[in-house]
Amino acid sequence: MDIHGIQEELKEFAEAREWGRFHSPKNLAIALAVEASELLEHFQWLTDDESRTLAGRPEDHAAVVEELADVMIYLIQLAARLNVNLEQAVADKMRKNAEKYPIDLARGNAVKYNRRAIEE
Amino acid sequence: MDIHGIQEELKEFAEAREWGRFHSPKNLAIALAVEASELLEHFQWLTDDESRTLAGRPEDHAAVVEELADVMIYLIQLAARLNVNLEQAVADKMRKNAEKYPIDLARGNAVKYNRRAIEE
Amino acid sequence: MDIHGIQEELKEFAEAREWGRFHSPKNLAIALAVEASELLEHFQWLTDDESRTLAGRPEDHAAVVEELADVMIYLIQLAARLNVNLEQAVADKMRKNAEKYPIDLARGNAVKYNRRAIEE
């Protein structure tokens, strides 16, 4: 995925519409959280099992695909505004997670997982 | 960015820890929204201008980079679970946005922007 | 519950700390969403059944009680800032919901519930 290319395109898109002044990092972070919640809304009354089969229901799937795109679009715009190399950030975080959740301790342990996540 | 490669790595990571049963699309959507809010938390009491200069404050920047990575990691895990090609989804959505917000109507118009965003 | 009295107390609390300039409706709305996500975080890896028995686990319960309070505190501060009578707003919305979800159509119907919720 050409993150940098998409960031350039999104920048031109916003500039052509003079939206730069709305796109402060603060506002983009709000927009990202709002879109992530709209995505979550599609799952809110589903059981876990229903959520696992959602991809097989074309109408629901299409709606969710669009929400995923919205989240991604704000995420990479925010990264651009903050001069963050997303690829590097993800690689660094995955290395950190590997240290934080050693396989032996983390295996199948929801409670521990939860506790650790909350302590983060 | 090699989204597919990262998705494979994340899948192995979760499988080694037997976290598959926690990682339903529903739970991943919750985790994504929770991480997006943790990212937002860093901006909540900042003015717009302070958010624009955050990238120049190393400690704040490092914290935000990590939150961006968390959001990205859950986003691409969720996309994998739902068989969504993120790159394609983003391209499709950008084309749709170009039709939805024609340059002439959208230029510098916060109110219209807001209204349209809410109607989505 | 003496909402008005609590609003007065919260106002004095914020004024004594000179936090008024941080407490714009926008910032309070962000804080409310952030706190609601912190509350959600406690449930994110639980099954539905585990969430139904959480009240019986004192440590988890205490943590969740505090998050509920945080959400409530920001909600009533925001209502005060926007001159909203929360009690009236809730009564009006409950009447509206009774019309929107007639018992015959809504009974036990998750899919319809979901669809209608999303269309809101």
Added chain:
Amino acid sequence: MDIHGIQEELKEFAEAREWGRFHSPKNLAIALAVEASELLEHFQWLTDDESRTLAGRPEDHAAVVEELADVMIYLIQLAARLNVNLEQAVADKMRKNAEKYPIDLARGNAVKYNRRAIEE
């Protein structure tokens, strides 16, 4: 505000529609976070000052009032499900906040406020 009375009404409302099985604490926590984000959405592209004058714009105000009610409705349903006395929880948290943010240290200090909020 008669929280207990409203909780009884909401319980009857959900029971009449056989929604009890959807209303696990986990699902109510999701719904609460989703509604808090819908509320936030109304503020996302506003400046701080525009958010301070929103109460004077009848159409915007009405929309926001309804979102506040939605948040409150899920909050008190969740509290009922978890056997939480909201009034007591708020009183306890306000006492705790008074100890956590002594007036001398907190006065007008956004950075400290932010740091402390994040550490919570």
